[in-house]
Structures are given as structure tokens and as C-alpha cells.
Amino acid sequence: MTRLGHAARAAAAQLALAGSEAKNKALRQMASALRADRHKLLAANAKDMSAARQRDLSAASLDRLTLDEKRIEAMAKGLEDIADLPDPVGRELAAWQRPNGLQIARVAVPLGVIGIIFESRPNVTADAGGLCLKSGNAAILRGGSESAQSSAAILDCLQKGLREAGLPESAIQRLPTTDRAAVGIMLTMTDSIDLIIPRGGRGLIERVAAESRIPVLKHLDGICHTYVDSAADMEKARRIVVNAKMRRTGICGATETLLVDRRRSDLLPVFIGDLIAAGCEVRGDAETQQADARVKAATDLDWDTEYLDAIISVRVVDGVREAVAHINRHGSHHTEAIITEDQAAADLFLREVDAGIVIHNSSTQFADGGEFGMGAEIGISTGKLHARGPVGAEQLTSYKYIVRGNGQVRP
């Protein structure tokens, strides 16, 4: 583990000075290698899948673990998309001159070494490795044991790409073991790792946050709300509510709770009908239940639950202020939306809701780095430090101040 850490640190020093061309060449060669080696990847994945079936993994876990030609192509394309992004390193973030003539510039630099701890999805190896490389950071990956064979085969392709671009192989490494204790050791390697990014369920993220001696970029729950204001346009509201909940129910930006202004409670039967027709279970407060007999009673727990499933909780509120209060109390500071034609209500909501992303008249499912135009993302940060919201290549950088003088001394 120590040797791995030292190698990562040395690679990070080289990557920090690597040009955009070399990094992009490596990314494109990685994509080619994934395509060329797809039969090896499928064979490695078959071993993981057969072991997983013996261990009785859930259908959802098996799906996350599966690689097929389409998913391999998506990984390769993802790496090429990252190559096409502008280089986040070396950007001049600000520049000014002081009265004494000193010229000061704030310029983006890589963070150093990033540790990524993930569960079953083997494609995280390619996505996270690619984003770290683009941002000039070395990566140490630790995937779940269930995807060990697949991840190792993907890593072979990434390291082939690094070699072909003349970059150090140790720029992207895997922990040599999937032993659970190895994660514990990794989380104490403060000399070798600058940032830990956990990707997975709440259990993993809470364990990492509790144990880590290294700063952690957290991607916790997405308990997202859509609030339909009294001044909502009904057609927009119907379209957005169904999309926000049902487009994909398993992503963190899916709406989990619908809040409806009491002055528009006449719309409740419409929303409930749309949602049930789309296959959604509806749980509601007393007023919502009165609107449609098919609505089950929501309990206190429902307002604090991220279903990640075709279930929604619905509550009637007294206007935008009560909506904001409900969201700031029960939300997870992820993504929150208001549907209204009243600009003042929208402004109040956008200003007072404490969340990484606040949305007016659109779907919470847009909470995504790609949809934001940031290219690939490594997750959505629900913390406020360093990066909030979608974390793409830019968010994986720090900066340095470059000061140019002509002999100035400080009085």
C-alpha cells in the first residue's frame, strides 16, 4: 500500500506538468484499447457474474455489474468525450494588478492524488480514471470484490493508453486487494492521497466519512422536491412532475416528494392520476388521500426518505414559504424545483432554498454534469466545501497564485 501511494505521488507530479495533448492522446488510446480488448473484458465480466450469482446478489446489483458490448462502447465513448473537453489545468481563474505594480494571477492546478472507493459498477474504473487524468490527478481506485475481474481488465486498457501516450502507468492504480481492511488503510494514507471520493450507497459513504483521515467529497442522498405553486402553468407542471419522478427513478436527481400549493389542490387528482398511470405508487397526507382513494397514507418517515423507486410522497402546503420551510427541513440539499409563472415566488424559492441546485420550471432530473454541459461527472456533491453540485474535471482542480514583480519589497 505504501509503495502504491509513493508511485501515485510521483505520477501526480508528472501529470501536473503533462500537456493537454499527452493527456488527450492517452484518453483516446484508452478508448481504442477498450474496444480492441472487448472480448477480454466480456470474459473477465463473465467470471465476476458467475461468482456473483453464486453469492445470490440482487437483480439490481447483477445489472450494475453487467458489461456488454453496448456498455463497453459507452465507456470508450465517455473517455473520448473527456478528451474533447477543454483542459481544466492552467486556466487563468482571475488576474489583477496591485497599486505597487505586482501582477497576480490565480491559475488552476491539479489536486494531486484522488482515491476513489466504489461498489459494483465496473465502468467507474474508466469514468473516474479518465476524469482524474484529464484534471492532471493520479487516481487510486478501490472497487468492490464482486467486480474485481472486470475492473482489472478495464484498468489494463487504461494503463495501455497511458503507456502509449508516454505517461506513467501508476497514474491510475487499483488497490492490490479487495480486502475490506484495505479500505481502512487507504483512508489513513494522508501523505499519499489528497481527496477521497466514495461512490455507492449510503452505507459505503457513511463508513468512509466516519473513518477517513483524508478529506472526503460526499455524494449523499438526493431527497429532491418539486413544488407546484399556485401560479403554476398546469401543462408545464404535469409534464415536469411526471418526468421529475418517473423518467428514471433510481438516480439521485429523481423527485421523491411533490409539494402542492393548497390554492391549487384542485390539481391533485390530475397529478395523482398521471403518476399512477405511469406506474408510480403515491403516498400522501390527509388532503392528498381525499383527492384520490388510491393514495396510501404517508408516515412521518416518508418525508425523509429517498425511495430511488417508483414511489412518491405528496403533501399540500400553504404557499411558497411553507414549501421552502419543508424543503430546508427534509431535503438533502441536492436539487429542488419550483413550478410557477410568478417571478417573485420563483425568486424567493431560488434564493431561500439551501441546495446545490435550485430549478425554476424544469425537471429535477436535469441534476447531472452532462446536462449542465460540464462533460462527464464523478458525482453530485451534497457538501458545500470545495465543490457543490456536479463534480466534473474542473471541480477536481485547485489553484496557485502566480505573482510577477520587478523588484518590489514589502514596506
Next chain:
Amino acid sequence: MTRLGHAARAAAAQLALAGSEAKNKALRQMASALRADRHKLLAANAKDMSAARQRDLSAASLDRLTLDEKRIEAMAKGLEDIADLPDPVGRELAAWQRPNGLQIARVAVPLGVIGIIFESRPNVTADAGGLCLKSGNAAILRGGSESAQSSAAILDCLQKGLREAGLPESAIQRLPTTDRAAVGIMLTMTDSIDLIIPRGGRGLIERVAAESRIPVLKHLDGICHTYVDSAADMEKARRIVVNAKMRRTGICGATETLLVDRRRSDLLPVFIGDLIAAGCEVRGDAETQQADARVKAATDLDWDTEYLDAIISVRVVDGVREAVAHINRHGSHHTEAIITEDQAAADLFLREVDAGIVIHNSSTQFADGGEFGMGAEIGISTGKLHARGPVGAEQLTSYKYIVRGNGQVRP
């Protein structure tokens, strides 16, 4: 402690929405209160001083603890200067439109609640409290027991200012006890505190970093170097070297090691003479010792030492690459300077040295938020996450994404 945390959280929610006018009014009223109550402050400080003398504190500690009319005026002026800064909250950091018409803006918001742990300087109460208020954050302060009376008197003035501006008093609070164990509890209050900033010596900062469950913005050593390149202008170099070391020896931006290119080792006697004439002890490698009999032998330890005193270590190196290698190995990533008229050497140094601040042809003593034009600073971050270099009001903010749509749903 829990009640204090809840009060801070509630105050933070109010401060996040407070206008610039109210915050600036509070800052100016705080300054007035400090001036009006200066006799109370001096009386409180006299109690601290007399207790400190009985406890045999060092002369340097006693000096840090001392308040006098001049220092009280400096605190008041500091708060007024913070009031004059632009409001860091609400700044639009970026804005763009997506092909589907969604308008996205990244807008600065406060971090929440900031915990500040400091040692003997009572003025930290005013400086840190003022910066947190300006940036819309609530502050929980924990000063050393030796400054308890002085800090309490200063806090009274700050809370008076908050009241007069209609802002909650609990926006700035002190731990009710100076018990050492209270710091341990504070460092686990992850629900109530978003960021911990320790201000003090290495021992304090290392303890906080080791124990904290809350993210820490660290201000570690300043082992700063000035490198005199072969193409240095001699007069600039002489002026800068003496300033970088001797202007003030106790600040983190003071140069601790002088590196001189072997091709200009003829300048060594001049630098050594200047430094000794200014009252500096010079420790050097073999070549430096040959240049002047008054130079003591440097040991390996010297290259890794932050003297914070009138002592300098001097080493001869083979050109800019060896200087960069020495700095990246022995430096603390704080502030590093090159003196040269060779633009290529300067560019290589500025690019390859891994430090928060890199300087060409000027003094490392410029490492200061005020000198950078950022107004007051709460310290200089030597970490790379969230903020690097001087930490002013802007660096105490996070951001949120505001998305404005017109009915868009995600395909």
C-alpha cells in the same frame, strides 16, 4: 454545546439571507462599540495579563496577549475595512445557457457555520468574527484560556453591533468554557459546524487535524524559499533577500532558506554580509561557509525548519531545476520566490514549484491577503482543497447552481 450549535445553525440561516447593508452596519457598529468600550477592554485584558504573568508565559506569548489603545483601534479599523469590501455573497461566478434553453448560473452562498480555534491573540475574535459575518457565516469561536477575559469583552462589542443592525447575536458565539475537552466535543459537532479553522502553532493545528470529524482549513508551516538565479539582477536580489528574511521574521511568509545558483556564488559574500548586518544568523552548506567565516554549518534539519526568527539557511544549487527540486522536497507549499531576469527560468519555476503562491522578482513577505488586495484574511491555506493561499471573505463562501427553465423535461 448542543444548544450553542443549534443557535449557530439558526443564525446562519438568517445571515445567509441578510443584505449587505445590514451586515456592513453591524460591522461598523462593532467598530464603534470597540472604541467606546476600550476602557472595559483594557481592564479585561489587564486581568488576563496578570493571570498570564503568574503562569510564567513567555515574553512572546505575553506580547500576543497584550491589548493597548493602538491594537484596539487596529481591530476597529479592521472591521470597518471589512465593511468596505464588496459582498462576497450573491456574486455570479459563472453563467451559461444550454442548447435546450436552460439558463444556468453559479452563485456564491455562505458556507454555514465556521468554528475557529485559536490561541492567545484576543484580536482573532474581532477579525474572524468580522470575516465570517461579511461572508454570511455564523461563527463559533474558541480562544485559549489565557485570553478569556479579553475575548469575552470583545465579543460583547461584536454582539452589540449585531443587535444594532437587527441581526441575531448568536451569529458570533464563544464556547462557554475554555476547558480543553470542549475543543474535542466541538470537533465532533458535524451537524452544527461546517468548517473548522485553527489559528495558532503547529501543535494546535496538528491536534485539530488529527481529531476533527469536521473538514479543516489548515494553515501549516511556511518554509519559504528565495532562489537567486544566475540571471538575477544583483541590486534587486540584495533588496529582496533582506526584505524576504528580515522585514518581519515571525510571519509565515518570511523566507527561511536562500538558494543561490552556483554560477553566482560570487554574490554569496554580499548576501551574507547584508543579512548579518541586518542581525540575521546565517547557517550554510560547505560552499556558503567558505564564502564567509561567520557562517555556521547547516545540518540536514535546517532545510526542513521554519525558524520564525532571525536565522536563515543558505545553500548553493546547480541552476533552476535543482532549486525547484529542493523546494518541492523541503518546502511547505506556502510561498516560493525566484529572482531572475531570465523569463524562461522564471516560467519554469512558476510552473513547476508546487506552492500556493509562487513569486517572480519580489519578496515572499507579500504572502498576505491584504497585500493581495483581498482585504482581511483569516490565514493562508497550505492545503489544496476548497481554498489555497490567503483565505479572505470570498474564500469563506460556497455556491449554488440556479437553473431557470420554461417547462423543459429531460429526455
